[in-house]
Amino acid sequence: MDNCFSVWFVPGKKDKEYLDKIIKDLANKYDSPIFIPHLTLFVDVKAGEENLKSTVDEIFANVKPFKIKKKGLNQSENFYKTAFIEFENNDYFKDLFNALSEKIEQRDFSTFKPHLSLIYKTLPEKERINIINSLDIKNEFTIGNVYINRNDPNDYPNVNGWKIIYKKTF
Numbered sequence: 001m002d003n004c005f006s007v008w009f010v011p012g013k014k015d016k017e018y019l020d021k022i023i024k025d026l027a028n029k030y031d032s033p034i035f036i037p038h039l040t041l042f043v044d045v046k047a048g049e050e051n052l053k054s055t056v057d058e059i060f061a062n063v064k065p066f067k068i069k070k071k072g073l074n075q076s077e078n079f080y081k082t083a084f085i086e087f088e089n090n091d092y093f094k095d096l097f098n099a100l101s102e103k104i105e106q107r108d109f110s111t112f113k114p115h116l117s118l119i120y121k122t123l124p125e126k127e128r129i130n131i132i133n134s135l136d137i138k139n140e141f142t143i144g145n146v147y148i149n150r151n152d153p154n155d156y157p158n159v160n161g162w163k164i165i166y167k168k169t170f
Helices: 013-030 049-059 091-103 125-134
Strands: 004-011 039-045 066-075 083-087 115-119 140-151 163-169
Touching: 004 013, 004 049, 013 115, 013 140, 039 091, 049 091, 049 140, 049 163, 066 125, 083 125
Parallel strands: none
Antiparallel strands: 004 039, 004 140, 066 083, 066 140, 083 115, 140 163
16 A cells, blocks of 8 residues: 655644534534544655654744634535635745745645635535534634644545554644
C-alpha cells in the first residue's frame, strides 16, 4: 500500500471537545463518519515519514497556541467539504504554510482556503444548507496542535483507514 500524508492543525483541548461534539452529533444524525476536527494545511504529501516528522518538529518548534477567526459557515458538493467552517486567512497561516512548503513540497499559498469540515457525506444541496443554517458556531478557535495523518491515497474516502502517526502540541 502506498502512503500519503496530510498535515493538519488541530484545535486545543477545549475547542477540540467543542467541535468533536458537533461532528459526532452530525455523524449520528446523518450516518456519516466521525473524524478528528482538523484544518488541513497539506494533503497528499509524498515525503518519507521520518523526514516529515522532523520537518514538522523543526517548523513548529517555537509555535505557541494561536487564535483563528471564523469567516462563516459554508457547504459544497465536495465530500470533504459537505458543511464546514471557513476561517480568515492571516499572515501567521501564510508564514507557517510557506515554511512547511519550502521543506516538503512546493505548494501555492493562494490556493489555501482554511476551513474545518463538520461532516463528510454526499447530500443534496438543500440538506447541506439546512445543516449550516441549523448550526450556531462560535467565532474564534485556538489552534494548539499539528498532526500528521497517514492514509492510503487509493482509498482516501475511507476515513476509518486514516491513522494519526504524529502529534505535536504547541
